[in-house]
Amino acid sequence: MAMSTTTERNKILEILKEEQSFYLISHMQPDGDSIGSLLAIGEALRNYGKEVKMFTPNLVPQKYLFLQGAELVSQEVLLDDYSKTVIVLDSSDLERLSYFTDTVTKCKKVINIDHHVTNQNFGTYNLVEVEAAATGEIIYGLLKDLEIPLSKTVAESLYVAIATDTGSFKYENTTPATHRVASSLLEYGLNPGALSQKIFDERSLPFFMILKEALAGLEIYEEGKIALSTLSKDIRERCGATPGDLEGIVNYTRDIEGVELGILFYVEGSSEVKVGFRSKMVDVSELAGRLNGGGHARAAGCRLYEDYETVKQKVLEEAKNILNKPPV
Ligand SMILES: [Mn+2]
Structure with missing residues (x-):
């Protein structure tokens, strides 16, 4: 440390x-x-x-x-x-x-x-x-x-x-x-x-348009402990979202009752995906660290240079590992 x-x-x-x-x-x-x-x-x-x-x-x-x-x-x-x-x-x-x-x-x-x-x-x-x-x-x-x-x-x-x-x-x-x-x-x-x-409190209209898309694309794993969503570059452009408009969207995945770990994928291109992590208890800085990223215990992220499906499987696997790790 x-x-x-x-x-x-x-x-x-x-x-x-x-x-x-x-x-x-x-x-x-x-x-x-x-x-x-x-x-x-x-x-x-x-x-x-x-x-x-x-x-x-x-x-x-x-x-x-x-x-x-x-x-x-x-x-x-x-x-x-x-x-x-x-x-x-x-x-x-x-x-x-x-x-x-x-x-x-x-x-x-x-x-x-x-x-x-x-x-x-x-x-x-x-x-x-x-x-x-x-x-x-x-x-x-x-x-x-x-x-x-x-x-x-x-x-x-x-x-x-x-x-x-x-x-x-x-x-x-x-x-x-x-x-x-x-x-x-x-x-x-x-x-x-x-x-x-x-x-x-005050957020732009593109923020709410993006939020609508993120919620529509919600997926739940590990008996409701992991929630994730994905925002393609396409969707972001269609909503007219700037990077600032994306701030806080990831929190909604974590805020669902019963969810321990929230994940948001931002697809940047055919071989680049940015990933945001939020948690209630799990140390996501460790999770992000395993994926060459970093951050805080309850808010972290990483960037992986592979296609979306590969990244998603990799991240989900590590997320499940962290989630099922016995507490220290
Ligand atoms: Mn700071």
């Missing part, structure tokens, strides 16, 4: 204090935590007198565009000074940075801030706190230690980071510490109801 030492954390704090200019980047297919963490540390460092440039390999999803600084996030590889420190957020490995990977690797110092159990400790300095519910929770701790006063908008970005990675404080990763951080953030005058409506 990846754990950072106090020395490494102190070194990171020292770099954040002493260096003047940073590149910040978070992972592909951005979620609320990656975007919220990126914008929060970006704005906080800027308020602290630093120069920052923020990057993601994909556009900031529509529903997070209201966050302060979202328009400053670039998809262009404008990291031209390799002597600068690059801070990688919420990414278990460098491949999650998509077409930025090579350039980031060239930078002299890489600071890796993350909470995934599967983190590869790829940084020059690593701050991997697996007990943190979100990378945003780690950023909050760093900003406190740096004694950088939070603005309302920094607090809002951090709140969005934590609220999304905990599924609105519903997932098992939600700890007393998570609530303590969220509580301090609300002190900045945030409106949790309005934020929830924006980031959770």
Whole structure:
């Protein structure tokens, strides 16, 4: 399990204090935590007198565009000074940075801030706190230690980071510490109801069209313990779905009463299938790991380069193995 030492954390704090200019980047297919963490540390460092440039390999999803600084996030590889420190957020490995990977690797110092159990400790300095519910929770701790006063908008970005990675404080990763951080953030005058409506409740029409297809294609295995569905590229295009519209669809497979393990296949081509896993008790990061993927205990995924039928049989077999494994 990846754990950072106090020395490494102190070194990171020292770099954040002493260096003047940073590149910040978070992972592909951005979620609320990656975007919220990126914008929060970006704005906080800027308020602290630093120069920052923020990057993601994909556009900031529509529903997070209201966050302060979202328009400053670039998809262009404008990291031209390799002597600068690059801070990688919420990414278990460098491949999650998509077409930025090579350039980031060239930078002299890489600071890796993350909470995934599967983190590869790829940084020059690593701050991997697996007990943190979100990378945003780690950023909050760093900003406190740096004694950088939070603005309302920094607090809002951090709140969005934590609220999304905990599924609105519903997932098992939600700890007393998570609530303590969220509580301090609300002190900045945030409106949790309005934020929830924006980031959770309101979904695009394509999302509901896709959900309809996913539910129509539901299959049940292992006496109701496994539920799966498949979304072809065709269906996704017909519904006009962007990657953001697919977020959360997989949860519906897991949420069925009696189901322990939910699986969603996204067919990307004749020899590429992305797979999402959700569970109630089973450790799906282990399941994903066996299939060259990764993630969290209750939410993980993998990508397999074979045809759909082969992938489906392989995944089902491993899923059954995990499900029937005696508890440790
Ligand atoms: Mn995260």
